Amino acid sequence: MKAFFRFSPLFALILAGMTATTVAAQDWVHTGTNLGSERIRLAAADFKPVGGDPQTPALKAVFDATLYSDLANAGIFDLVSKSMAPQATPGSPQEINLGQWSAAPSNAAMVALGALSASNGRLSVYGWLEDARNTANPQVLAQQYNEQASQEMARTVAHRFADLIILRLGGGINGIAETKIYFVSSRTGTKEIWAMDYDGQNQHQVTHLGSVSISPRVSPDNTRIAFSSLSGQGWSIRMYSLELGRLVSFPAGTAGGSNLSPAWSGDGKKIAFSSSRSGDSEIWVADASGGNLHRVTSFKGPNVAPTWNPKTNAQLAWASGRTGLPQISTMDQDGANVQRMTDGGYAISPSWAPNGQFLTFSWNRKYGPGAPGGQDIYLMDISNLHWLQLTHESGSNDFPSWAPDGRHIVFERASGRHAEIWTMLADGTEQHQLTHSGNNYMPNWSWK
Amino acid sequence: MSVLIEGDEKLELELAKEPIAAPATGSLLLHGALAGGIVLYGMIGGFFHHNEWGSQGGGGSIQVSLVSSALPLPNDQPHNDNVLATEKPSQAPAPPAPKEKQAVDDNALAIQGKTQQQKQQQKQIKTPQRQMTPQPTNRAQYGEQAGSQMQRSTMAQGGSNGPAAVGSGDFASRFGWYVDGINRKMSTSWNKLEVDSRTPKGARVFLIFTIHRDGTPKDVQVDRSSGSPTLDRSCVRGAQRVDTFGGLPAAYNSSTLKVSYYCEY
Numbered sequence: 134m135k136a137f138f139r140f141s142p143l144f145a146l147i148l149a150g151m152t153a154t155t156v157a158a159q160d161w162v163h164t165g166t167n168l169g170s171e172r173i174r175l176a177a178a179d180f181k182p183v184g185g186d187p188q189t190p191a192l193k194a195v196f197d198a199t200l201y202s203d204l205a206n207a208g209i210f211d212l213v214s215k216s217m218a219p220q221a222t223p224g225s226p227q228e229i230n231l232g233q234w235s236a237a238p239s240n241a242a243m244v245a246l247g248a249l250s251a252s253n254g255r256l257s258v259y260g261w262l263e264d265a266r267n268t269a270n271p272q273v274l275a276q277q278y279n280e281q282a283s284q285e286m287a288r289t290v291a292h293r294f295a296d297l298i299i300l301r302l303g304g305g306i307n308g309i310a311e312t313k314i315y316f317v318s319s320r321t322g323t324k325e326i327w328a329m330d331y332d333g334q335n336q337h338q339v340t341h342l343g344s345v346s347i348s349p350r351v352s353p354d355n356t357r358i359a360f361s362s363l364s365g366q367g368w369s370i371r372m373y374s375l376e377l378g379r380l381v382s383f384p385a386g387t388a389g390g391s392n393l394s395p396a397w398s399g400d401g402k403k404i405a406f407s408s409s410r411s412g413d414s415e416i417w418v419a420d421a422s423g424g425n426l427h428r429v430t431s432f433k434g435p436n437v438a439p440t441w442n443p444k445t446n447a448q449l450a451w452a453s454g455r456t457g458l459p460q461i462s463t464m465d466q467d468g469a470n471v472q473r474m475t476d477g478g479y480a481i482s483p484s485w486a487p488n489g490q491f492l493t494f495s496w497n498r499k500y501g502p503g504a505p506g507g508q509d510i511y512l513m514d515i516s517n518l519h520w521l522q523l524t525h526e527s528g529s530n531d532f533p534s535w536a537p538d539g540r541h542i543v544f545e546r547a548s549g550r551h552a553e554i555w556t557m558l559a560d561g562t563e564q565h566q567l568t569h570s571g572n573n574y575m576p577n578w579s580w581k
Numbered sequence: 582m583s584v585l586i587e588g589d590e591k592l593e594l595e596l597a598k599e600p601i602a603a604p605a606t607g608s609l610l611l612h613g614a615l616a617g618g619i620v621l622y623g624m625i626g627g628f629f630h631h632n633e634w635g636s637q638g639g640g641g642s643i644q645v646s647l648v649s650s651a652l653p654l655p656n657d658q659p660h661n662d663n664v665l666a667t668e669k670p671s672q673a674p675a676p677p678a679p680k681e682k683q684a685v686d687d688n689a690l691a692i693q694g695k696t697q698q699q700k701q702q703q704k705q706i707k708t709p710q711r712q713m714t715p716q717p718t719n720r721a722q723y724g725e726q727a728g729s730q731m732q733r734s735t736m737a738q739g740g741s742n743g744p745a746a747v748g749s750g751d752f753a754s755r756f757g758w759y760v761d762g763i764n765r766k767m768s769t770s771w772n773k774l775e776v777d778s779r780t781p782k783g784a785r786v787f788l789i790f791t792i793h794r795d796g797t798p799k800d801v802q803v804d805r806s807s808g809s810p811t812l813d814r815s816c817v818r819g820a821q822r823v824d825t826f827g828g829l830p831a832a833y834n835s836s837t838l839k840v841s842y843y844c845e846y
Binding site for chain 1: 652653654655751752753754755756757758760761762763764765766785791796824825826827828830833835836837838839840841842843844845
């Protein structure tokens with residue numbers, strides 16, 4: 134079926150070749166629909182160890198495993214299993230026999246390969262990406278890295294190379310291998326803010342307040358975390374500087390009442406949150422410094438969990454209780470043009486996709502006593518309100534948060550009293566558990 | 582006597598108060614406890630089950646429809662109405678169709694000559710299939726094949742003999758992966774649901790647009806209309822929805838790339 138369609142671009146490209154010879158300044162490409170929406174068949178060859186430094190094998194093992202898992206997690210590749218790949222470990226484009234890789238059983242369309250060596254405490258990596266089907270001009274990417282020789286750096290270099298491949302083959306969308314996930318964990322006894330790499334590695338504690346801290350939201354420039362914390366005055370919005378390693382002031386978030394669920398605008402200039410200082414919970418917006426505070430909503434019933442449209446920074450979605458059970462609504466940032474998105478059930482925790490086109494949220498569509506069904510993650514196209522259920526019959530799912538590539542969603546899944554952080558592709562496939570110790574809640578994916 | 586005594590006892594028994602006090606109080610207490618329990622349950626329930634979200638009557642009809650395929654994820658099985666496309670590879674030349682077995686009448690008497698003929702026919706059918714298994718490399722292949730090694734352009738054969746052959750017009754041969762990327766991005770961005778269902782199948786609209794060095798498409802316009810305004814518009818919208826196709830390859834010298842793209846309904 135796929136090959137059938139490949140014949141049509143062939144003719145189109147013959148045409149392209151004939152017409153384009155007359156154009157000197159720019160090339161023409163003639164192409165069309167139905168020609169290539171399947172996943173790219175990509176092989177990640179084991180990198181070739183160079184030199185006899187005793188550190189090299191360990192670093193190579195970390196590098197190979199990380200590169201493979203990053204590419205497998207990207208969601209756009211059909212990755213060739215290591216057992217299907219040819220035995221050879223080519224260290225450079227001169228050493229690779231592309232025919233070997235493009236033939237069965239690996240059938241690779243693209244091959245990532247390279248060499249890795251450690252010497253004098255430096256790690257040097259050469260990486261290439263080759264188009265296995267274009268034997269005349271195979272090279273797509275060539276990259277060189279020179280960093281300090283450590284396991285951590287080997288992982289980082291693998292992340293960077295994987296991100297470069299994903300950027301090049303994924304249509305200009307940056308990879309997420311170097312992003313972080315912030316979350317709440319109670320594994321030390323109190324609920325504190327924690328951080329981890331996108332693949333669940335390198336989990337470490339960020340705050341040490343000894344109180345209860347929830348709903349972390351990292352700023353778009355990765356310098357600060359806004360979260361809500363229980364103190365003497367009740368729930369207040371607090372700000373933690375990742376650069377200074379301590380709390381910094383955020384005066385707008387400490388007034389009376391419950392101040393919950395902060396949300397950064399995509400430009401990092403504004404923070405929206407819910408506050409009950411005027412009675413009911415309403416949505417308030419302040420500058421990132423804590424000044425210029427003003428109320429946006431004034432509805433009867435609770436209005437919580439705001440999230441900005443990161444594409445326009447001019448719209449907010451939130452969970453509104455003005456019509457009874459909480460429903461997802463959207464409005465302009467001045468409170469005008471309110472639109473209800475969900476038509477029933479119990480819908481909370483919205484998160485707006487980076488491209489501005491989708492909302493994801495937690496929805497119990499048949500909420501009520503004796504009603505079947507659980508709290509699941511849904512995806513909604515805001516232009517036509519069409520939706521898609523992403524999780525099915527597995528625990529209670531809440532707090533979805535978009536990855537910056539718009540392809541991944543991280544969320545909290547609770548079964549019984551036990552909650553863990555999970556990740557999945559934005560179509561609901563490839564669900565993986567990221568945390569395995571203690572209870573972990575409310576994940577938030579960093580912006581870059 | 583005994584009868585009298587018995588009668589007295591009977592009388593005493595009849596005159597004596599029936600012991601209803603204890604059961605009555607018990608019953609009263611039980612009812613009291615029940616009523617109290619109900620009141621208490623209501624109070625405690627109201628105290629703890631504080632439903633901030635109002636009544637549960639918010640629901641109405643629920644829309645059942647699916648999200649479009651605009652996620653930046655590849656679609657593993659693209660929608661395809663083409664009856665000619667098959668999942669299984671067909672062989673060329675097609676193997677002869679096995680002749681239908683003639684219905685064998687069990688009651689019929691076997692005629693010696695006929696049964697032998699049938700066996701010979703069966704043998705003849707099998708032989709060409711065995712010959713097919715080592716597939717000749719130079720024959721035409723149709724249908725699905727694993728890992729096509731087809732060149733993306735015929736220009737690759739004459740136009741590029743190494744890194745020095747940087748001429749105009751060989752973009753598709755040098756950067757086939759980028760062309761694949763354009764197709765992939767456009768097929769996720771184009772929403773077929775926007776097209777009027779009365780549009781004839783196979784109708785094509787041809788667009789022209791320019792991709793700049795940073796990968797952004799500009800100047801999207803219809804080159805040749807399909808005759809269906811909705812198809813034309815949906816294809817243009819699909820191209821306009823794309824933020825970037827990814828930066829043009831560094832080895833490509835020009836600053837822009839002209840693309841002619843068709844959407845086929």
